Amino acid sequence: MDTEELVPEAKKSSVLATYASRIRAFSRNARLYLLSDAIYGIATGVFQLLFNFYALSLGYNEAVLGNMVATRSMTGLLMALPSGFLTDRIGRRNSIVISIAGYAASVALILVYPSSAMLFAMNIVQGLSQSLSGVAMGPYLMENSQEAERTYLFSISSGLRMTAISIGQWVGGFLPTWFALRLAINAMDTKAYSMSLWTVALVSFVAALPMLFVAKNQTKTADRPAFAPLSFIRKHPGKFQKLILPTLITSVGAGLIMPFMNIFFRNVHQQSDTSIGVIFAWGSLAMGLGLMIAPALAERFGKIQIVVVSQALSVPFLVMLGFSPLFGMVLVAYYMRTMLMNMSSPIYSTYVMEQVEPDSRGMLASLTSMAWNFGWALSPTVSGYLQVQYGFGPPYVLTIVLYTIAIAMYYLWFWRPELKKKAEVSG
Numbered sequence: 001m002d003t004e005e006l007v008p009e010a011k012k013s014s015v016l017a018t019y020a021s022r023i024r025a026f027s028r029n030a031r032l033y034l035l036s037d038a039i040y041g042i043a044t045g046v047f048q049l050l051f052n053f054y055a056l057s058l059g060y061n062e063a064v065l066g067n068m069v070a071t072r073s074m075t076g077l078l079m080a081l082p083s084g085f086l087t088d089r090i091g092r093r094n095s096i097v098i099s100i101a102g103y104a105a106s107v108a109l110i111l112v113y114p115s116s117a118m119l120f121a122m123n124i125v126q127g128l129s130q131s132l133s134g135v136a137m138g139p140y141l142m143e144n145s146q147e148a149e150r151t152y153l154f155s156i157s158s159g160l161r162m163t164a165i166s167i168g169q170w171v172g173g174f175l176p177t178w179f180a181l182r183l184a185i186n187a188m189d190t191k192a193y194s195m196s197l198w199t200v201a202l203v204s205f206v207a208a209l210p211m212l213f214v215a216k217n218q219t220k221t222a223d224r225p226a227f228a229p230l231s232f233i234r235k236h237p238g239k240f241q242k243l244i245l246p247t248l249i250t251s252v253g254a255g256l257i258m259p260f261m262n263i264f265f266r267n268v269h270q271q272s273d274t275s276i277g278v279i280f281a282w283g284s285l286a287m288g289l290g291l292m293i294a295p296a297l298a299e300r301f302g303k304i305q306i307v308v309v310s311q312a313l314s315v316p317f318l319v320m321l322g323f324s325p326l327f328g329m330v331l332v333a334y335y336m337r338t339m340l341m342n343m344s345s346p347i348y349s350t351y352v353m354e355q356v357e358p359d360s361r362g363m364l365a366s367l368t369s370m371a372w373n374f375g376w377a378l379s380p381t382v383s384g385y386l387q388v389q390y391g392f393g394p395p396y397v398l399t400i401v402l403y404t405i406a407i408a409m410y411y412l413w414f415w416r417p418e419l420k421k422k423a424e425v426s427g
Contacts, residue, residue: 019296022152029144030153032210033096034160040100040207041161045168045284046175047107047200049277052262053176054193058114062263066384068123069259073376075127076134076369083128083135084366092140093214099133100211102126104204111194111201131369138365142353151303152295154346159291162342166284172196173277187273240364243352244371246409251375253402256383256395257322259376261334264392269327279331286335290343303351304414307344311407314340315400322396341403 026034055065087095106122106129137157145153175196180187183195257264265271265279290310298306317340320333349368356364383395 018299019152022149022295023156025146025149026153027144029214030141032214033140033144034157036096036100036207036210037157037161038164039210040204041164042168042171043104043200043203043207045165045170045280046172046203047168047197048165049169049172049262049280050176050193050196050273052260053188053273054190054197055119057188057190057193060116060119062260062387063381063384065263066259066380066382066387068119069255069380070377071120072123072127072130073255073373073380075124076131076373077377079128079131080135080366080370080373081363083131083369084363087132087136087139091216092136092143093211093216095132095136096140097208097211099129099136100204100208102129102132104201104208107197107204108201111197114190114194127373131373134369134372135365138349138353138368151298151347151350154350155291155295155298158342158346159288159294161288162284162291163288166281166288169277169284170281171277173274173281175199176273239355240367242409242413243355243364244367246406246413247348247368248371248374249402249406249409251372252379253375253399253406255376255379256386256399256402257392259380260383260387260392260395263387268392269330279334283335283338286339287342290339291346294343294347298347302418303347304410304418307348307351308407308410308415310340310344311403311410315403315407318396318400318403322392322400 052065055068083095090098102125106125109125110119110122141153141157142150176192177187179195180189180192183191185191262276262280265276266273271279294306294310301309314337317333317337321330321337324330324333352364352368386394
């Protein structure tokens with residue numbers, strides 16, 4: 001009896017010890033990236049919460065907001081391949097520094113010159129910045145990690161970022177009220193939102209500083225032939241299609257709902273800015289928790305298995321989120337869907353990077369970025385129109401259908417072949 005009681009404790013201790021050893025294995029370059037990404041996450045958390053409200057206070061409606069998101073994502077789509085080549089030439093570190101600085105500058109210019117033309121122009125700049133950092137991140141983490149700790153680094157990077165975003169969203173929910181009290185204005189006044197968003201620009205500039213201390217990686221990406229990855233795609237066209245298409249389908253679904261969640265809570269459930277900030281913060285913490293536990297689960301059950309199971313379990317909560325009339329149930333659904341749907345993202349990113357040769361990782365990261373940005377370029381405009389005409393119902397239905405299709409692709413293309421191989425070996 002005593003021995004049986006000790007077994008679960010021993011397993012728990014073993015899991016924690018493994019987790020700690022993987023974290024200790026992180027390189028100095030990886031740790032500096034995590035620090036930079038955490039600071040940047042705080043800034044983006046404030047921006048994600050308040051920018052839509054800032055734009056609405058300037059007189060724009062949901063359709064225009066959808067077009068802004070689409071413009072940013074379309075830029076990311078068009079620049080993904082050039083960004084892949086650029087990161088190979090100037091290096092992953094320089095790419096990340098430039099992207100953060102560009103993001104900070106774009107926020108500052110939006111606040112100084114809040115015209116319609118400037119808002120769209122700076123959404124283009126943000127698309128460029130996000131494309132550059134998004135393409136550089138995966139190869140950077142691959143180059144600065146070993147196989148043993150790699151899955152943990154990808155997941156902890158995403159989890160830490162989401163935790164930082166939750167802090168930014170939490171703080172962001174209170175910033176307009178704080179500035180409004182000191183300026184003797186309404187908390188929903190444009191000036192209150194503007195002053196709050198200045199913190200985004202300032203904190204973003206600070207986030208670039210740790211990356212300046214990153215040691216140059218030994219991988220000589222600049223010496224590689226510019227079109228070497230294209231030869232790999234020609235040799236393995238089916239592999240790239242299968243790796244990227246589920247991401248494309250998921251992005252189309254996500255772009256219908258995710259950019260408008262703050263508006264959904266305000267218009268459908270009559271929540272205040274402060275309450276929405278708290279909701280978003282807890283949602284990001286839930287996502288961060290899922291991201292932190294994901295690598296241990298993937299190590300035990302398999303990467304693609306966790307991707308399929310976690311995303312499949314999120315779909316019922318998405319249904320509840322979109323259509324439950326009870327706000328308490330909506331909150332539970334929001335947190336559970338956020339955690340389950342997103343915990344597999346770094347796991348799949350690691351899985352994808354492991355499927356190709358090192359010379360092809362930049363290209364694959366570019367194509368994955370293109371796939372993700374395609375959905376976000378297309379969907380927000382469609383969703384903005386549907387919201388104005390019919391409300392949030394149709395966008396939620398479309399998102400549920402698209403997520404289900406993507407999950408089926410993961411299962412049919414990756415998990416089922418693994419099951420067949422195991423059956424052939426055992427048979």
